[in-house]
Amino acid sequence: MILLxxxxxxxxxxxAFSFAFRPFDAKTLVGEDLTLQNFGRFLFDGFYLTAxxxxxxxxxxxxxxxxxxxxxxxxxxxxxxxSRLRTWLxxxxxxxxxxxxxxxxxxxxxxxxxxxxxxxxxxxxxxLQQPLRxxxxxxxxxxxxxxxxxSYSVLSIYAALENIDPSLARxxxxxxxxxxxxxxxxxxxxxxxxVVSGALVVFALxxxxxxxxxxxxxxxxxxxxxxxYNFTIQLFDWPGAAALSLLLFLLTLVxxxxxxxxxxxxxxxxxx
Amino acid sequence: MRVLSYLVxxxxxxxxxxxxxxxxxxxxYIRFPPDGLSFRWYVAMWNDPDMMKGLVISFNIALITxxxxxxxxxxxxxxxxxxxxxxxxxxxxxxxxxxxxxxxLTGFAMLVLFTQFGLVNVTGLVISHVVVTVPYMLRTVxxxxxxxxxxxxxxxxxxxxxxxxxxxxxxMPILKPGMLAGAMFTFLASFNNITISVxxxxxxxxxxxVVIFNRMENLAEPSAAAAATAVILLTAVGILVLExxxxxxxxxxxxxx
Numbered sequence: 001m002i003l004l005x006x007x008x009x010x011x012x013x014x015x016a017f018s019f020a021f022r023p024f025d026a027k028t029l030v031g032e033d034l035t036l037q038n039f040g041r042f043l044f045d046g047f048y049l050t051a052x053x054x055x056x057x058x059x060x061x062x063x064x065x066x067x068x069x070x071x072x073x074x075x076x077x078x079x080x081x082x083s084r085l086r087t088w089l090x091x092x093x094x095x096x097x098x099x100x101x102x103x104x105x106x107x108x109x110x111x112x113x114x115x116x117x118x119x120x121x122x123x124x125x126x127x128l129q130q131p132l133r134x135x136x137x138x139x140x141x142x143x144x145x146x147x148x149x150x151s152y153s154v155l156s157i158y159a160a161l162e163n164i165d166p167s168l169a170r171x172x173x174x175x176x177x178x179x180x181x182x183x184x185x186x187x188x189x190x191x192x193x194x195v196v197s198g199a200l201v202v203f204a205l206x207x208x209x210x211x212x213x214x215x216x217x218x219x220x221x222x223x224x225x226x227x228x229y230n231f232t233i234q235l236f237d238w239p240g241a242a243a244l245s246l247l248l249f250l251l252t253l254v255x256x257x258x259x260x261x262x263x264x265x266x267x268x269x270x271x272x
Numbered sequence: 273m274r275v276l277s278y279l280v281x282x283x284x285x286x287x288x289x290x291x292x293x294x295x296x297x298x299x300x301y302i303r304f305p306p307d308g309l310s311f312r313w314y315v316a317m318w319n320d321p322d323m324m325k326g327l328v329i330s331f332n333i334a335l336i337t338x339x340x341x342x343x344x345x346x347x348x349x350x351x352x353x354x355x356x357x358x359x360x361x362x363x364x365x366x367x368x369x370x371x372x373x374x375x376x377l378t379g380f381a382m383l384v385l386f387t388q389f390g391l392v393n394v395t396g397l398v399i400s401h402v403v404v405t406v407p408y409m410l411r412t413v414x415x416x417x418x419x420x421x422x423x424x425x426x427x428x429x430x431x432x433x434x435x436x437x438x439x440x441x442x443x444m445p446i447l448k449p450g451m452l453a454g455a456m457f458t459f460l461a462s463f464n465n466i467t468i469s470v471x472x473x474x475x476x477x478x479x480x481x482v483v484i485f486n487r488m489e490n491l492a493e494p495s496a497a498a499a500a501t502a503v504i505l506l507t508a509v510g511i512l513v514l515e516x517x518x519x520x521x522x523x524x525x526x527x528x529x
Contacts (some may be wrong), residue, residue: 009370009378009403012385016377019384069280078278087515091279097289098507100464102481103500106488107287110294147284208374211466215488225376230469232380242384245377252374 019242036244048227048244052251056221058138059206062145063259066202067195069146070153077154078161097151105215108144109135112216136218144212149205153198160194161187165221189270196263207252224248288504295497313494314502323499326480333394333479334463337401341458342451344402345409349450350443352410353417364414368407378404379471386472396472397479401462408461416450428446456514460507 002223014208022038051255073093080086096104112134164187172182210225219226224244278484296309317323348367354359378400411490428442429435464482473482480503484496 012381013373013377015388016381069276072273072276073280073308089281091511091515092284095284095288098460098464098511099498099504100466100481100484102466102485102488103291103464103503104287106484106496106500107291107294109488110290111286147287150280150284165378204372204374208376208467211470211485215485225374227327228376228380229470232383238384241380245374245380249374249377 013120016242017246019189019239022239038239041240041245042244042247047222048224049170051222051224051227052247054138055207055248056251057146057222057226058142059203060249061142062149062206063203064251065142065146065155066150067157067199070150070198071157071195073154074157074161077158093151093154095151096148101211102215104148105144105212108140108147108216112143127221132148135216136220138217138221141213142214144216145206145209148209148212149202152201152205153195156198156201157191160191160197163194164190176251189267192263192267192270196260196267199263200259203259204252204256207248207255274491286514291500291504295494295501300401313498316495317498317502319497322478322483323480323495326478326483329394329477330463330479330481333397333401334459336398337405337462338455338459340398340402340445341405341409342455345406345454346413346447346451348406349413349417349447352414353422367410370404371407374406375467379468382468392427392472393477395475397469400468400472401465401516403430404465404468405458405461408457409451412454413447413450416447420446424481452514456511463503463507470477 077093080089097187134143161266168190169182169186172186173179177185190254208225210223210229213221213223213226214229217223217226225248228241228244228248231244295313296311297313352364352367355363382396382400382403383392386392386400391399416469424446425438425442428438433441463479464481465479466485469479469482470485478486482500484499487496
């Protein structure tokens, strides 16, 4: 196991990172010298900075939506009495994990397309003159990314809810708390760790997603993972891809740390 | 609360309905609702050498990856379980580290390594799939282990069972649910993987998701939908069979704890 991870995980990562410090060479692709100019290329260019901001904003919206939609689902799953029905519903929740991202995106392209069902539905409900454009937009990417990663938040919140001792809620209601108070003061504070860990997984996955932006965004919505893919596969600029990857990795680490810290602050604050 | 949950369930099922519908169209391009019903795109898929080859490659890779992952993941879990609590924590987070590195980065790094050693082929795909799926395997097996009394194997040994006997008759049955859940997850993750595969597949060795991915640049013909439907149906049948025999979801839900 150590050998496997060392040889096929640590070594390639280190090699990739080392490329970040080499210049791009049109002939050999990767030059010999050591340089920092790859980072300068991206850090002092408005285009890439916007892409970093856009990646972060999309990932944050995906994370928030996954939790906001995932919480009721986890709650509902827990309250379902029949174990048969629950098995089926769990199967539905896990569905996105069993579908290839390509296939899911493909399906959503049909749904979100300009003559798609959803666009027409929204147009008829909101009385918009023109059908809303979803394909090739940030909103479309958010919708499909939420679809593909929501399972993680549901599972994590479900596990947290399951772990709460039911006698705590009972004790609170015996002492005169109504359902809303029980939820707000007992269940919700105790479920925060599950919410945060689910959110962290979804956030980290969204920050690295390039398949959905590529297919749903039609390559028009520039996010960092997509640019890394383009640099690698289409431009063969591996040093550039390596530098971008390193920057994205660091940004993700900082932001996940921030979310985790905020989460535990919230949990402590709620507990008081 | 309930209404919202059911709306989410419907949204989660929506794509399957659409893929299925689009694959059955009699018309020349992707459409929902379909232009009349026919199986012509399934025939087209069957006669499409790239797609069928991709399907076979995907299946083989997923099968080998699962086999390797099960062995390595189980061994690693057993090893971790014997360490004391502090080392276990450190080693476990080390072993699970591939989960916290962005997939694009892993894919790119693999490409960098494998071009150097001429492994941009099926072997490379298997190796990289093992690296990203072994952590899941490890986690589900660890869950199975932690749910049982650690003294049971020792009790068997004290009662006179040899090490192999203890392993096959005591440890293995304990690990089975975790191994099965992990194996299913690994198989699906490998079979459906695109994020890593797209970096290290070469024209002769492209798994099915990569084949579909490459065709979608110009919105694919319905045979891609047919292939997608075939994959979905195979997956669903496989899962239902496993669920019936081993009540998989119990162990899968347990794994998040």
